[in-house]
Amino acid sequence: MIRILIAEDMRMLRRALVELISLEPDIEVVAELESGTEIVARVEELQPDVAILDIELPGVDGIAAAEALHRRGAAARVLILTSLGRPGNLRRALDAQVRGFLLKDAEPGRLAEAIRAIAKGERVFDPQLMLAALGAAESPLTPREADVLRLAADGDDVDEIAAALYLSSGTVRNYLTAVVYKLGARNRVDAIRIAQTSGWL
Numbered sequence: 216m217i218r219i220l221i222a223e224d225m226r227m228l229r230r231a232l233v234e235l236i237s238l239e240p241d242i243e244v245v246a247e248l249e250s251g252t253e254i255v256a257r258v259e260e261l262q263p264d265v266a267i268l269d270i271e272l273p274g275v276d277g278i279a280a281a282e283a284l285h286r287r288g289a290a291a292r293v294l295i296l297t298s299l300g301r302p303g304n305l306r307r308a309l310d311a312q313v314r315g316f317l318l319k320d321a322e323p324g325r326l327a328e329a330i331r332a333i334a335k336g337e338r339v340f341d342p343q344l345m346l347a348a349l350g351a352a353e354s355p356l357t358p359r360e361a362d363v364l365r366l367a368a369d370g371d372d373v374d375e376i377a378a379a380l381y382l383s384s385g386t387v388r389n390y391l392t393a394v395v396y397k398l399g400a401r402n403r404v405d406a407i408r409i410a411q412t413s414g415w416l
Contacts, residue, residue, distance in 0.1 A: 217241055217334045220263040220291070222248040222280070224272050228319075232267070232296075232326075239327050251275030255283050258291050264334045265314075270297045270304060276365075278304065281311040292333045296326070303354060303414020305344050315339035354415035355397045363390040365416050368407045 223229040251272035268277030294315035400406035
């Protein structure tokens, strides 16, 4: 049996995915999560073969969780299943060493095929998105700048970002100023829009 973990915050979609996958005789769902903060601990506890992660999750996004799993040497292979088919997201996912990246509007049978392929060590990526990613610009932001902007996009103020990242408030302001300048944005809100549209967050 191929043991899988699913992280998807939309309850109806998560349940539909579990029901769909449960129809496959060789695939077993061992956990279904609604928060990104649970992913690393549950993967380490349950040791699934494949972790299917959405990108937009409460707490920790799916790609950040994939990065953490890779750093910790987790054996589970990661498949990103998302509606955010932006080239920048695919680039981030590739950097996080994920084994697959599929869009949620793919044919249902495609998901089971992808799970089986990834469990065997193969890679599965949406071909059209791969082509788009090859021609997309890379993010001009450093990892720390992206972290700061990601928290700002979540609604955190300067002091909250500083506390979360163990930085001074002045340093956070400097990062935000640098981000606005690098992205050619009018202000912080415009910088967030540009980065999200480009898939850099």
